[in-house]
Amino acid sequence: MGSSADSIREALWTASAREPTVNPDVFADKRRVDVAIIGGGFTGLSAALAAATRGASVALCEARTVGWGASGRNGGQVIPGLKLDPSEMRAAYGPSAGDRLVKAVGEGPDIVFDLIARHGIDCEPKRAGWIQAAHAESALARVQKRGGEWLAEGAPVELLDAAALKRLTGTEAYLGGWIDRRAGTLQPLSYARGLARAAQAAGARIHEGTKATALSREGETWRVTTSAGEILARDVIVGQDGYSDDLIPGLSESLICVQSAQVATEPLPEAVRATIMPGGVCASETRRLAFYFRQSPDGRLLFGGRGAIGDAENPAFHGALAAAMRRIFPATRDLRIEHRWSGQVAMTLDGLPLIHEPHPRLLTGHGYNGRGVAMATLMGRWLVARALDGEAPPLPVTPLQPMAWHRFRKPAIQVGIAWAWLRDRMGFAA
Numbered sequence: 001m002g003s004s005a006d007s008i009r010e011a012l013w014t015a016s017a018r019e020p021t022v023n024p025d026v027f028a029d030k031r032r033v034d035v036a037i038i039g040g041g042f043t044g045l046s047a048a049l050a051a052a053t054r055g056a057s058v059a060l061c062e063a064r065t066v067g068w069g070a071s072g073r074n075g076g077q078v079i080p081g082l083k084l085d086p087s088e089m090r091a092a093y094g095p096s097a098g099d100r101l102v103k104a105v106g107e108g109p110d111i112v113f114d115l116i117a118r119h120g121i122d123c124e125p126k127r128a129g130w131i132q133a134a135h136a137e138s139a140l141a142r143v144q145k146r147g148g149e150w151l152a153e154g155a156p157v158e159l160l161d162a163a164a165l166k167r168l169t170g171t172e173a174y175l176g177g178w179i180d181r182r183a184g185t186l187q188p189l190s191y192a193r194g195l196a197r198a199a200q201a202a203g204a205r206i207h208e209g210t211k212a213t214a215l216s217r218e219g220e221t222w223r224v225t226t227s228a229g230e231i232l233a234r235d236v237i238v239g240q241d242g243y244s245d246d247l248i249p250g251l252s253e254s255l256i257c258v259q260s261a262q263v264a265t266e267p268l269p270e271a272v273r274a275t276i277m278p279g280g281v282c283a284s285e286t287r288r289l290a291f292y293f294r295q296s297p298d299g300r301l302l303f304g305g306r307g308a309i310g311d312a313e314n315p316a317f318h319g320a321l322a323a324a325m326r327r328i329f330p331a332t333r334d335l336r337i338e339h340r341w342s343g344q345v346a347m348t349l350d351g352l353p354l355i356h357e358p359h360p361r362l363l364t365g366h367g368y369n370g371r372g373v374a375m376a377t378l379m380g381r382w383l384v385a386r387a388l389d390g391e392a393p394p395l396p397v398t399p400l401q402p403m404a405w406h407r408f409r410k411p412a413i414q415v416g417i418a419w420a421w422l423r424d425r426m427g428f429a430a
């Protein structure tokens with residue numbers, strides 16, 4: 001087992017990013033700002049851009065480099081919605097708050113693709129839709145109900161039988177599903193760097209290599225102690241997600257951090273390129289440990305899935321992923337794997353993102369359960385609206401709830417993941 005910490009070097013996105021690396025601001029010992037932001041992923045960067053655009057002075061500190069966390073390593077699938085269906089959101093939060101949430105999460109991709117266009121972010125965006133493919137009859141009924149609900153909301157959605165799904169994806173491995181044409185794809189590391197560039201242009205200061213080590217309150221001011229100096233701020237916004245540490249006591253114990261890993265083939269031969277995931281469509285499927293796949297902008301097949309827990313990468317998992325890819329897409333059988341990498345995602349017990357305000361003017365949002373490209377972009381804006389205007393976000397602000405025996409849950413969850421992997425491979429329905 002090795003650490004996933006630097007597997008970003010092996011990521012296709014690091015090798016292919018068109019947006020240049022960020023030109024970081026120099027830290028001047030002590031800095032006083034309206035809003036201090038911790039974490040240079042989509043949550044923090046979207047917050048920095050939103051706050052600076054509103055005229056607030058902003059300092060963002062990122063322990064490594066912009067996009068170093070999950071934001072620079074993901075599948076680049078820009079998917080609307082949450083893991084709850086519209087009817088479930090209304091049942092959970094009531095008709096009026098539920099309506100607001102359905103609308104807010106449904107337009108996530110609009111917000112992402114608008115930001116890309118407005119700030120000229122060179123992240124190879126494509127809006128060809130996201131497919132949820134069912135691996136079993138029970139899953140087909142479940143996802144087609146979900147597709148039907150979004151159709152009733154007026155979303156550009158189609159239900160797919162096995163033949164239609166095969167036409168769109170090039171695989172016979174699934175029984176059907178649905179396609180949501182609000183969704184699309186992008187180059188995630190370029191998107192992160194482009195958000196940082198736009199935030200800087202709006203006046204935000206971005207400090208790379210600057211780890212926040214302590215938060216303390218002095219009267220009306222937050223003091224953020226970092227590895228490079230201090231930031232004094234009226235508001236603090238924290239976006240650490242799967243890389244949460246003990247900066248906010250109890251935060252990392254309220255999340256389950258798991259690895260998501262990907263492999264990328266060599267560029268597909270021209271004839272194959274037109275048959276496997278053509279035209280920029282992306283997909284994920286319905287197994288407990290679901291696979292997700294798309295073509296990269298340079299015509300490789302990207303294939304990902306969830307594996308280990310914690311920050312230890314299991315190299316054998318990349319081999320298992322490649323084997324699954326070749327089973328689902330036999331035309332990739334003889335292709336070389338040229339990139340393999342992984343990153344950490346924060347999961348929550350109910351599958352929904354979390355927003356906490358553990359102290360006045362200290363906000364944190366996370367727990368995207370592997371669906372953070374659109375959702376973390378939204379979250380950054382929601383946290384800024386809360387900080388600057390006192391606006392209630394579309395998801396409730398809840399108390400931090402560290403899980404009892406979190407430490408001992410890890411081995412149990414690891415066994416659970418192994419069991420889910422085995423059941424998935426043996427073909428049991430979810």
Ligand SMILES: Cc1cc2nc3c(=O)[nH]c(=O)nc-3n(C[C@H](O)[C@H](O)[C@H](O)COP(=O)(O)OP(=O)(O)OC[C@H]3O[C@@H](n4cnc5c(N)ncnc54)[C@H](O)[C@@H]3O)c2cc1C
Nearest residue numbers: 039041042043063069070071074075077212343371372373
């Ligand atoms: C392999 C993989 C595939 C995925 N695929 C998809 C997908 O296709 N579609 C989708 O919607 N989602 C996907 N996700 C999930 C998505 O990438 C995340 O939900 C999202 O990027 C989270 O963004 P974030 O800004 O909250 O956190 P991150 O991007 O993880 O950023 C957190 C940052 O905080 C920094 N940090 C932590 N502690 C400190 C500190 N004390 N001081 C300073 N900085 C600190 C870290 O260095 C890190 O850069 C995937 C994730 C992975 C790992």
